[in-house]
Amino acid sequence: MHETRFSFISKVFKFLSEDEIPIVVDASRNWRVSYPTLALANQAPAPLYFSVAAHRVPEDGSLPRRGKQFFSSAHVFVLDDVGTKVPVPLVDPSYVLETSPGNFQYGYMIRPLKDPGAFQTGMQRLAEHQHTDKGAIDAVHLFRLPGSLHRTGFVSRLIFTDFRKRKPFETWLQEFGVHHQLPKTDTTRFRGPGRPTTPQAIAADQTYHWLQANRLITEPLNEAGWVSIECPWQHTHTLTTDASARYARYKPGACAFKCFHEGCVHRTTNDFIRWIMEEKCRAELEAAQARNKSYA
Numbered sequence: 001m002h003e004t005r006f007s008f009i010s011k012v013f014k015f016l017s018e019d020e021i022p023i024v025v026d027a028s029r030n031w032r033v034s035y036p037t038l039a040l041a042n043q044a045p046a047p048l049y050f051s052v053a054a055h056r057v058p059e060d061g062s063l064p065r066r067g068k069q070f071f072s073s074a075h076v077f078v079l080d081d082v083g084t085k086v087p088v089p090l091v092d093p094s095y096v097l098e099t100s101p102g103n104f105q106y107g108y109m110i111r112p113l114k115d116p117g118a119f120q121t122g123m124q125r126l127a128e129h130q131h132t133d134k135g136a137i138d139a140v141h142l143f144r145l146p147g148s149l150h151r152t153g154f155v156s157r158l159i160f161t162d163f164r165k166r167k168p169f170e171t172w173l174q175e176f177g178v179h180h181q182l183p184k185t186d187t188t189r190f191r192g193p194g195r196p197t198t199p200q201a202i203a204a205d206q207t208y209h210w211l212q213a214n215r216l217i218t219e220p221l222n223e224a225g226w227v228s229i230e231c232p233w234q235h236t237h238t239l240t241t242d243a244s245a246r247y248a249r250y251k252p253g254a255c256a257f258k259c260f261h262e263g264c265v266h267r268t269t270n271d272f273i274r275w276i277m278e279e280k281c282r283a284e285l286e287a288a289q290a291r292n293k294s295y296a
Ligand SMILES: [Zn+2]
Pocket: 231, 232, 233, 234, 237, 248, 259, 260, 261, 263, 264
């Protein structure tokens, strides 16, 4: 999944029209806007960001300035602070970017959307359902590029890509269980994993207790309601270091499983539950065999 900063931009902004361009901004150069080709050809690590919106090129051919007045069309929406402030979404993204250790941005590519108001309203709904940070929802928002330098020295890296996955914004929102027309007070219809789990729901979660009893939990409950676990399919992971194991997650009370490894992209919560059932059966069978032996 090797992507350069330039190929990333080309793929995300594949459906540009003649009068618009993606913009890239260098935070170390006073947030100066530059043409992607120039900014990205510079191989020195830099804190580079891109706007989710392609910007309209002014008629005199000068560079557009960053801002809503130059908005032309949105090509991607990004969920910010996944894994720290917001829970891991169960809707598979077009890409996952690790921006600092353990902090992820989930990108979902959309068909070009010309209406900044519709974009912002949809993002607002996603934020209300705790799928993203409320501060990262505007139609020209800047997000880090792959290869972007963090102040800690960490360089952003793509850990998952599926650039074939591009859908209308509305379709993605439906997959998240978020509807534009949904009144703020009506939460009864929404039963997605973004809902906070109650202590009662966690206490009643048999799968969670089984994971605990079998010492498969590697990191305790985080603020977003997820625990890190050992992935049952670790042997299929391409990276087998201990650090990579932390990417598998389980959400107690909501019974949701998610593993970030390429080999696990197709695994669902159902696969995970099936695996546990098989493990339980195997354990019971072994116990029965041991009992028979001791009687013999
Ligand atoms: Zn896995």
